[in-house]
Amino acid sequence: MQIVLLTALGVGGATVIGALLGFLFKNPSHRWNDIILSFAAGVMLAAAVIGLILPSLEYGGTLSLLITLAGIFCGALCLNLIDKLVPHLHKMTGVDQELHSEKNEQLGKVLLFVIAIAIHNLPEGIAAGVSFGTGDSLQALTVAGGIALQNIPEGMVIIAPMLASGMKRGRTFVIAMMTGVIEVVGTLIGYFAVSISTVILPFALAFAGGTMLYVISDEMIPETHAHGNERAATYSLLAGFCLMLIFDVLIG
Numbered sequence: 001m002q003i004v005l006l007t008a009l010g011v012g013g014a015t016v017i018g019a020l021l022g023f024l025f026k027n028p029s030h031r032w033n034d035i036i037l038s039f040a041a042g043v044m045l046a047a048a049v050i051g052l053i054l055p056s057l058e059y060g061g062t063l064s065l066l067i068t069l070a071g072i073f074c075g076a077l078c079l080n081l082i083d084k085l086v087p088h089l090h091k092m093t094g095v096d097q098e099l100h101s102e103k104n105e106q107l108g109k110v111l112l113f114v115i116a117i118a119i120h121n122l123p124e125g126i127a128a129g130v131s132f133g134t135g136d137s138l139q140a141l142t143v144a145g146g147i148a149l150q151n152i153p154e155g156m157v158i159i160a161p162m163l164a165s166g167m168k169r170g171r172t173f174v175i176a177m178m179t180g181v182i183e184v185v186g187t188l189i190g191y192f193a194v195s196i197s198t199v200i201l202p203f204a205l206a207f208a209g210g211t212m213l214y215v216i217s218d219e220m221i222p223e224t225h226a227h228g229n230e231r232a233a234t235y236s237l238l239a240g241f242c243l244m245l246i247f248d249v250l251i252g
Contacts, residue, residue: 004132007144008187011128014148015121015180018155019173025156030227033153038233040150041220042240044212047146050248051131051139052209060202071206076214078207079123083218118179121151124215125186126193127208133194133201142244144187147212149240150220151183 053068060067124147131140155176162172190208194201224233 008184011148012180012184014151015155018152019176022156022159031229034224034229034233035236036153038224038236039240041216042237043146046241046244047143048209048212051143052205056202056205067202068206071203072210075207075210079214121183122186123211125183126190129187129190130204130208
């Protein structure tokens with residue numbers, strides 16, 4: 001339980017680290033953002049497949065394939081529903097370009113952006129927590145590490161729009177920190193859910209994997225390919241994926 005709690009704090013804390021970096025680098029270049037976010041996408045892709053989907057097939061029994069496929073699509077559909085209720089992350093990351101006029105209206109857009117990130121953080125946290133249900137702490141830490149790495153540039157993205165809207169630095173940091181707290185809660189929910197009933201473990205693993213695949217495809221890849229840095233973003237994603245593959249082979 002102790003390692004789960006520390007992991008939850010680490011996953012949520014990564015957003016805080018990103019927020020602190022956001023204060024130092026208020027306007028990082030699109031190229032830098034795209035490379036870092038793509039690397040995180042590659043790490044998350046490997047974590048989703050190796051740490052969640054393949055174990056789901058292993059623990060699913062005679063209906064493993066059906067359970068895993070159902071879980072993946074249910075996870076994706078869940079986030080699809082969320083995306084219909086809140087703005088897309090990749091559509092809101094450019095909000096700072098419009099913040100110099102009508103700041104009240106823009107502040108509302110910024111807060112919607114923050115809400116969108118917070119809502120996305122919940123299933124990501126659940127994915128980290130569910131992965132501990134396999135009993136393989138290394139795989140679970142791989143999944144959590146991929147999510148945490150993705151949270152750093154996400155935390156950086158939050159800061160600039162809020163500062164540009166006129167929000168005080170202290171309040172900006174508190175709001176960014178709360179988005180990380182939501183991920184901590186999600187991690188604990190995921191862990192306790194599979195601890196109470198291991199029957200749901202295969203479906204829960206696939207569901208978590210589906211949410212991560214959805215975030216990668218619907219949010220991260222479009223964002224990293226929207227500013228003319230497609231080639232660098234592609235190789236960065238491959239580097240992230242291969243790094244996690246190397247870790248899995250050498251340490252697993």
